[in-house]
Structure formats: C-alpha cells, structure tokens
Amino acid sequence: xxxxxxxxxxxxxxxxxxxxxxxxxxxxxxxxxxxxxxxxxxxxxxxxxxxxxxxxxxxxxxxxxxxxxxxxxxxxxxxxxxxxxxxxxxxxxxxxxxxxxxxxxxxxxxxxxxxxxxxxxxxxxxxxxxxxxxxxxxxxxxxxxxxxxxxxxxxxxxxxxxxxxxxxxxxxxx
Numbered sequence: 194x195x196x197x198x199x200x201x202x203x204x205x206x207x208x209x210x211x212x213x214x215x216x217x218x219x220x221x222x223x224x225x226x227x228x229x230x231x232x233x234x235x236x237x238x239x240x241x242x243x244x245x246x247x248x249x250x251x252x253x254x255x256x257x258x259x260x261x262x263x264x265x266x267x268x269x270x271x272x273x274x275x276x277x278x279x280x281x282x283x284x285x286x287x288x289x290x291x292x293x294x295x296x297x298x299x300x301x302x303x304x305x306x307x308x309x310x311x312x313x314x315x316x317x318x319x320x321x322x323x324x325x326x327x328x329x330x331x332x333x334x335x336x337x338x339x340x341x342x343x344x345x346x347x348x349x350x351x352x353x354x355x356x357x358x359x360x361x362x363x364x365x366x367x
C-alpha cells in the first residue's frame with residue numbers, strides 16, 4: 194500500500210499543471226510558506242486511532258525521495274494503517290497545483306470546513322494479478338499553500354466523523 198500511495202503521488206505530479214503557468218495564482222504564491230518537515234506533529238496516536246476506527250501504533254517518521262511520511266501502523270492489519278505525506282522543497286510541482294489535480298480527479302469530492310480546501314477520494318481497481326481489488330482512500334488538505342495527503346484504510350468508502358475531526362485537527366496544526 195505504501196508503494197501504491199507513493200506511486201500515485203508521482204503519477205499525479207506528472208499530470209498536474211506546470212508550476213510556471215500558475216505563478217500569478219495567490220494560492221501558489223502562498224506555497225513559499227515553510228514546508229512541513231514532521232507530519233507526525235500533525236496528529237497524535239489517539240487521534241489517528243479514532244480516525245481509523247481501530248487502535249494504531251504511534252506515528253513513525255520516514256523520509257524517501259521528496260516525501261516525508263508519518264505512518265500510524267495497525268499492528269494487526271497492514272491495510273488499516275494511516276499515512277500523512279508531505280512533499281519536500283525538491284517537489285517538482287507546487288503543493289497547490291498537486292492539490293488541484295486531486296480536486297479535479299474523477300473520484301475527488303470537495304469537503305468543506307477543513308483547511309483552505311480539502312478533497313475526499315476513494316477508488317477501487319483490480320490488482321495487477323486480477324485476483325483481488327486494490328482500494329485507495331484519501332483526504333487531501335490544502336492550507337496556506339501547503340498540502341498534507343492523508344492516506345486512509347481502503348475499506349473507508351465515505352468520510353466518517355472521526356476522519357473529518359482528524360482533518361480539522363491536521364489543518365489547525367499546519
């Protein structure tokens with residue numbers, strides 16, 4: 194699932210609008226705000242557990258490529274974990290442009306009351322073997338030109354009160 198989330202990020206980046214074309218946009222200008230360096234400071238273990246509807250382990254900070262991730266693992270089911278991803282200074286696309294690509298994705302649904310903007314997304318696709326279905330669920334939050342991608346258990350097909358609360362907490366700490 195971690196690889197799928199990372200791959201989804203890189204494929205979304207390539208289809209996002211060119212940064213230079215958005216230079217006059219006020220949202221992109223706000224992207225000069227300092228990057229979030231530790232997404233584990235945006236949500237506690239208890240809050241992540243409430244959002245997932247199950248007990249998760251404490252957040253683990255990981256860095257790979259241009260992404261910094263906080264993973265709240267589920268000790269009993271790898272499908273139940275939550276990821277908080279933020280992009281570093283070397284991101285090829287501004288956070289606002291990447292968010293815009295998520296907002297305009299076929300399965301993206303705007304969510305009001307979280308950050309400056311938020312989008313909920315759930316999708317399902319056959320696995321490469323065709324023997325199972327891969328499920329992806331996310332809540333992407335844009336605030337002050339900065340993006341936090343919250344990857345949720347794929348079994349969550351609709352936004353829950355716990356996820357909405359977590360989204361508001363994350364946005365408040367961005």
